[in-house]
Amino acid sequence: MLFLLDVAYAQNITVKGEVKDDQGLPIPSASVVVKGTTNGVQTDANGAYFISAPSNATLVFSYIGFNTQEVAIGNRTRINVTLSTATNDLQQVVVVGYGTQRKIDVTGSVGTVKGTDISKQASPNAVSSLQGKVAGVNITNSGTPGASPQISIRGTGTIYGNLGVLYVVDGVWFDDISFLNPADIESMSILKDASSQSIYGIRAANGVVLVTTNKGKNGSPTISYNGSVGYRAVTNQVEMANATEYATIINELSASNGATPLFANPASFGTGTNWYNQVFRNAFQTNHQISVNGGSEKSSYNFSLGYTNEDGIVKTQGYKRYTARLANDFQIAKFLKIGYNVSGTAINTNDINGGIFRQLYAAGPVVPVYYADGTYGDANDFSLGGGNNFNPQVTLDFFNQKSKNYRINGNVFAELTFAKNFTFKTSLGGDFGQNEMRGYTSVYKATQGQQNNVSKLAVNRSEDRNWIIENTLTYKNTFGDHNLTVLAGQTAQRRKNYFINSTALNVPYSSDGDLYLSLGSAADRSVIDGGNLTTYVSYFGRVNYAFKDRYLLNATLRADAASQFFNGGDLWGYFPSVGAGWVVSNEDFMKNQNVFNNLKIKASWGKVGNAGVPVNPTTLTVDQRGGYVVVFGGVVYTGANVNSLVPSFLNWERTAGTDIGFEASFLNNRLSVEAGYYNKKTEQAIFNIPILSSVGTVGSEMLGNQADFRNRGFEFLATWSDKSENGFKYSVSGNIGINNNKVLSVITGSNPIYSGGQGIANGALATRTVQGGAIGQFFGYKVAGIFQDATEIAASAQKNAKPGDFRYVDQDGNGIIDGKDRVVLGNPNPKYSFGLNTTFEYKNFDLALDIQGVAGVDVYNANIAYRFGNENFSKDFYDNRWHGQGTSTTYPSANVGSTANSAPNSFYVEDGSYIRLRTVQLGYTLPSALTSKWMTKKVRFFLDAQNAINIFGYKGFTPEIGYVGSPTSRGIDASVYPLSAAYRLGLQVTF
Template identity: 40%
Template sequence: MKRIFTKLSVLTFLCFFFINAASAQDITIHGVVSDGADKTTLPGVSVLVKGTKIGTLTDASGKYAVSAPANATLVFSYIGYDPIEVQVNNRTTINIELASNSQELEQVVVVGYGTQKKKDLTGSVAQVKGEDIARQPVLSATQAIQGKVAGVQIVSSGAPNSLPTVRVRGTGTMLAGANPLYVVDGVINEDIRNINSNDILTMDILKDASATAIYGMRAANGVILITTKKGKAGDMQIEYNATAGFKEAAKLVNMAGANQYAGYLNEANLYYGTGDVLITPTMLQNGANTDWYDAILKRGFQQNHNLSISGGSDKGTYLFSAGYLSDAGIIKTNDFNRLTLRSNNEYNITNWLKFTSMTSFSRSDVRNVNLDAFNIAYRAAPYVASKVDGKYGNTSLSNNISNPLLNLEKENNRELGNRIQSNFALDLKPISWLSFRSSFGIDGDFGKVTTYNYRYLNTGPNNVFLTEGGNQVRPNSALALEDKTTTRWVWDNTVTANKTFGEHSFNLLVGTTAEGFKFRSFKGSRTDVPESPDQWYLGAGSPTNQTNDNTGDKATRNSYISRFNYSYANRYLLTATFRADGTSRFPSQNRWGYFPSVGLGWNVVNESFMANQRIFSALKLRASYGKVGNDLIPTSTYLPLATINKPYFFDGKEYLGISFDNLPDKNIKWETTTEYDLGLDFGFLENKLTGEFNYYNKKTENALVAIRIPAILGDTDSQYTTNAASFSNKGVELALNWASSVGKDWSYSINGNVSYNQNKITGLNGGQALFDANVGGTFVTKSDNNQPIGSFFLLQADGVFQNAAEIAASAQKDAKPGDLRYRDISGDGVINDEDRAFSGSYQPKLTFGLNGNVTYKAFDLNIGTYGTSGGKVYNGKKAERENSKDNLETNVAKNRWTPNNPSNKIPRANLDKLPASTYFLEKGDFFRINNLTLGYSLPKEMMSKYKIQKLRVFVTAQNLATITGYSGFTPEIISDKTLNAGVESKIYPTTRTFAFGVNVGF
């Protein structure tokens, strides 16, 4: 026994000796881990001693320290980067640069109620990174992705706080909402102007029905998923990002000066009118030569400041951010300010239970302007002064047009908005392959609009005009107030099972979602309210002239969702989705809609017969089918609404009664869109070159349209909404991306995309065409079978008459040399509505973008471009020249037809309004340098000296240059309707921005 004990003692001593000897050979290795491309440090990188469980994470500055044997191997790994193994070899300092593996096909994208690797997708999904969005000095995140995603057309205005128009794969409806659905951290939205671009981590665009069907009734126009940033485990990080610069009109229209204006009008009246001189030398004696656009526009200052604080531990993470944006606009009296606050927090209560809260608040304050000012500035006489010594030029004496500067300065329209959004979620994972998620989102939007119209007179002691007379007068001040509240809640409950058996991988998601929406508005107005803003209350005005209105809306939705993903050997992919939707916006018998989809994928590159090839690094074929719906119509569409206390007269006396003014269709039902999609994803040269090709065919049936009631049934202006149309969008998309480096100092990437879309109406119930876009009393668009939605329907201008012989041989016997000539399409010898013809539409056939990034050491250069081709724009402001003394464009004044200048494009001097024709229709093609940014990052050595994680300064230009043949303000026309899009009339000009910025991290 003693001998055994002695042997055990010796063995124990030897074990301790060798353990201590091994421990004595351990060394501490320090270092910094950074991105191999942009050299920024990476927090949260896993550093593991290979073959052991010993390891650590890099801190907020990318630094690490770990103890390991001198001959050990360290493994560095981080999501989105290729892992790397490094032998220690007795070194105590090892700095590592990780190479990104986030190539186009490897990136993780957000899909409905989950995420997937793009290489595993069977649907068409595109992603834009948050840093690419925040780089541009724009208000809304959607403006920043213009030209970056194939198949997505974005039209933005220069007006502060304007809502961009977004079309995904063409126009998806004729009457219901045409913009895509936005989902911000699980909260459904229709407007994301409250979201700070610097808070966005990713924006994922779901384009085809296979990808969007999980959102069912809301997905007919595509879905844009926005994921905001969260904190990371590690030390506290502080980031400050700011830009400051100015905005100006990118393009204006040159209008005739005083002498050109007088010469044109006098020529028109002397030779083709009464023979009198309209603009006498006396009228020009004051020497005014007003550029009315210069009078109402300004160069606006813009600034944007954003501060974020983030961090956390294994128990939870946090992120707090604050942003302030100020945009003065480019038109006098216009300005906009927005404050945003965000708090995103995650709490790991246990290893199987997590609670997430994400809350944002925004407060906006905008002074709006009446866009009539641009139209009036176009028409106002140039020989009238805008404003001198506090008094305004009396334009109504000249041509019955009001002074646009006075209109702006004598109206104060201010809108205040407070919006809060929150999403609270519980994630439970009782076992490794099963998870439960319950999330509740709320969205509250509280707005107040105050419109005050100042009193001003044309005569007497309060005369604000340089000369008395005229008809521009407002004898009484007026105040209008509106309080509006919009609330929405969304409650999602899902269960996800994820299992792998050998080469088989399954993912099943089932759940329910419910949504409630409520809107309330109260409006009131009074006259004779005092001018002091402190007294802008309805009670301070006269009760003898007042209005009151109280309206509202309410809707609910309930849905059941399911999705099944299957993968075999990472080669064969299947995604099947089914959603059942119920909505209160339709009558009970048509309340439920059912939206299935299926997608198939084949990762060809993973087949055995591709093992030895060196051409493709990625190759996947996709095919999908899906059906989605649209219920974005007023909830009262199918209900007969009563108007109470409506006066009527009988037997000479006035009575109050009830009337039903609308004629509803009590059987309206879902708009449904069925889509087929074929896709090819590919990568070459180890994914340096990646891309995708898509073909799609979308068919919308039972589209809701407003049908005019035949006059035989009563009021000729009456109409009712019903399911009476069908149309299609067919197209192809191509996107290519190239990323590479040259040596250690140079790296670059280029990505481009092009999309072709053909929109066509395939069926109108009863063949009743839909007219819209009233310009000067004439509807200029007609939507009919086999034509695009909102097609222009116009007389066909065919040059200018040069002599009497041409007139005699035409259908315009009363014309004069210099008049426009129109084609007699009907052949009846008369020019009338029978000679109008389809002339294209605003919808472009091609949209395209080309973007690039270049880095050289500490410098970076980014460029983004965008363009469209094949669309038309109707120059409505030019066509609306209604008064014989309206001003005209310089080009018309200089190049008009005269006997000595026999132009065949611009007619003679004319005082009459010309009929709606292709003379006012122009090509809407353009190519724009959307963004150009040059930046410089402080070297690491200097940053570490001042304990700064990053410091970058940059200069940027937005909408730097546009190449277009269009003669108006801009070929991009904002419109929330599809039947009258593409008419330039009362629009805010596109703006150009120059700014300086800084990015700082601690």
């Protein structure tokens, strides 16, 4: 009866119209909703809409980036609306957890990026497009085609387990969105503070990114095509010593070690082989997407197909992605709406050997790619000096590995509106994926050091089976000066992973690529079958209250239970938050002032959690091996040993954050400013702590709640937007984030946590995490100069040094250089991140320029000293090396790889700051008079470049270096994938 009374209070009529911006241009995908209901539609590509609504109702028109407008129908059947631009204005609509809010009502810190800005980027991964666009968000890209970038929001959120942010795509939770076509995205909201994140509880420790995909639009079908073609090229390629220079410096290395010079006449080799030029290429890339949108007042649809083909800058490397997506919404009745969206992705890659970049840096230029007879140049050929080296072309030619990834995901939902102010929504989402890697090593003999006598096939396969159910009940009402929204919800999740890793030897080669484990020797097969299961159940609630649009209150509480903590831990975690805001500009005493168009002051506090720990982390396991045996009376008994120490109890890792800021606009909303201060403290952080092998365990680390650390900083965003009477329109937006990371306490007291051993010579650890310092600071010896002669050595604390070695500072003055003389050398955590984003439009032309960079950060160049024989040197090292008394006081001799010189020290720590022209794009839209003759609505051509200009002082390929395994190993360059620039020509057509 309530339903019938609600739908019958007024007679429905059909209202039509157009929604345009203040330039008179149509706004596609604008939202048109009957106020107080979920009955709504979206405008088509021409900004047109039609909707069925009661004759006395009010329509609410909104679109991200524009002021929301409410219009009473008043029995009218046609209503045209013009929405005014509200860039960073308090009236724009933003996506938040489990819904949307006007920006005026948001008390937390939320950054929004439009889908049009995301799809402009040349990267196939949408996360890369966020770089430089949101204050406090730091993106570290990988040059590998299709690879997901590392993202941190307001500094390091956690150290152990799942280090990535939570992505929520249309209500479904993901760890990664590399499967998603950027052209399918309508907007991305980045939840930065604990108040906005706490609604996601256990997965919000590293931040939350909400992704809203394109939905169907009311109106006749609209077909859109977006395509581009171009190439990628290596930028800032490291110049290596040529063959003559290489032979010269290798002779010096031999002499330093008391050996006979290897090369009688270095000049005879000329320039030799440039291995980078041999293996690198200009990599072809193309991207195409076609979409169809349409609908009626009863249903809407959106369908898209996408294809991406991107070669790697290394020959033979390739990445192909195929995407398909379908979304439908159905208005079954005024009070009931149902819908679904489903997407499928197939990714195929040709992989490369992960060590190829190390080989390219180290390969001797005296070695030819091929000899005159067509055989491979041999790095162990003693006529070429011999040595521990490679021919990278062999590695490239005999590496045969392909990967495939298939994924289907989506959700179905139903929304029921009842008693006018209540909306119940239920949603079921799923994510099902399969990954397979097949790698084959054939029998070959290319050189003395690069050969294989037994063929091997490795097949690794994994499957993900995840589902999530969410139910929410929302009460929304406006009475008098009060605006109240109450949300209550429940979530259940199940995440299941299976994997099989298998190998077989003596698998015969097949020219058609049909290689199977069953073809190998039965006695030489191995299979590891495993998996893990985690389940979660959650309850949450939120209250949003506003009085006269002046005084705002937001309170959230979420309770999560995770199966990882079922034994030996707190099963339930509770994550509260509260936020408050004061819209000063809506006060009566502000009505006559001419400074602020809008001014809001806000503050918030909240807690979030981290459930990214292994299954059963407190369960003690044992191992039985053949070595654990004892014989009694001639009978062999097998024993067991503890695998590793585990904590008896493990608490939730929690992050508590405080946020204070303001938002303001001036000069008729042309200038908008946002600024904020945050203090984010991670409590009982989960670390692996090294333990003594004397305790009898196989492992050398123990998991536990080991430390507290803090990220504290400032964020600032300013945007100026304006237009002229002659049609020139522009926007300039700049942002900067300042973050300071500090370890507040460690359970082991002053005992540090050492890490960062990957790529470091002699297995040394280059980072230290200790109370009072930042996470993963570089740690080692301070270089005071280079020993010039035996006299200097005799008077030093390094009696065993050689001329040309580093002279270290004796920090404690005891006349001995040992571990106690090590000091902090640098910080791999960026202190400053900034971006400048601009758009210009004049008549049919448009131009976008994006600049991005970081500062106050250091990187560790591990490439220089990581050598075991006669590896090559960079041209910079060759030109500046010590090769006799007085030749250098900063660079060591060719003996840089010795134990004394390769120890972590300040020479290898360099400034990692950079500034980059992230994107420049010039577009031209054909006049409508011309496109109408071609039966099209819009035709736009564009040219763009990405990463075309890069300014930095680092001596490697790129200072944009993330971490391997853990943030305690951040910023170590052990042959990272080189940076590349992309150049494209594109076409966008709408029919």
